[in-house]
Amino acid sequence: MGVRAIATKSGMSASSVTRQTIYTGLTAAPHVNQSNTASGTTVELKSDTKAATIFYTLDGTNPTFDIKTGKSNGKKYTGPFSLTANCTVKALAVASGMRASSVTTESITCVAPGTPTVTAESEAIAQGDAVKIAWNRNPAAASYIATLYKDGSAVDTQTTTSSEAVFVLSEAGTYAVGVKAANAIGESAESSRISIEAMAPLTVRFMSVYTDENGNEISRVDDEQSVKYGYDAQMPEFSPKRRGYTFINWSSQPSNVKKDTDVVARWSINEYPVKFYAADGKTLLSQQNIEFGQAATAPDPGTAPTGKVFSG
16 A cells, blocks of 8 residues: 655644555465365365455456455355356455455366265065165265166156165066266266066975885875075975885975975885794794885794694
């Protein structure tokens, strides 16, 4: 600023006018920092000059400051503010006893949040079950839009602020899920769609398979169950029957069933005690344990009573 001074004293003529231009320090120009948040693009203004006041415009005009009136054509900065459309921020800083700073110009580009990366807890589930879909949380996203597709057509959409969604796959077939992130500015591109297969119920048969004593091939279904994909079959509460054999167990206990399955009965052959007695019906000549369908061996009957011969 310019300073003019004159000196006077009683009984003396006034001095000449002294002129002096005083150059004060320059206020540091503002920094413009921007970050993407759920409410849009947040702008923060700072000056390295302590206690500086910042004025800014968003319409492309240069902010000014009148040192005499203390007024500016710009808006006074009071804290970070959010933008939802592209614009140019112009700002200057002023501080007491210092010259106003130069004008800082910064182009602000408002962008939607980035595309999420999506995962599914399973690639295949039982028809009628629910599958959970998850994705990475984006600090610039206010919400997420998850869409369920079947045969390329959207069948369900969920909007949520969390980082996961749950869909029920009511029909068998191939599904896909894609997710978008959204904020006050707009939506991201949809994520790569992940595929999930809804599997129809499976058949588990408990069977008796064997060749009987007459040489006939037997293949009998003792119990048949419809089992949801990935679930356990219920073991039969009864024991299957086979002539001359005792049921031991089933060949497996089907759990986490993921294909049609046959479970076969296991057997042990029965043994029967065969006893041979002398003609008196009391004297035991031989005792043998004979497997079902096999022949016993007749023992020596001993000496026949007087007047008799062995007949069988």
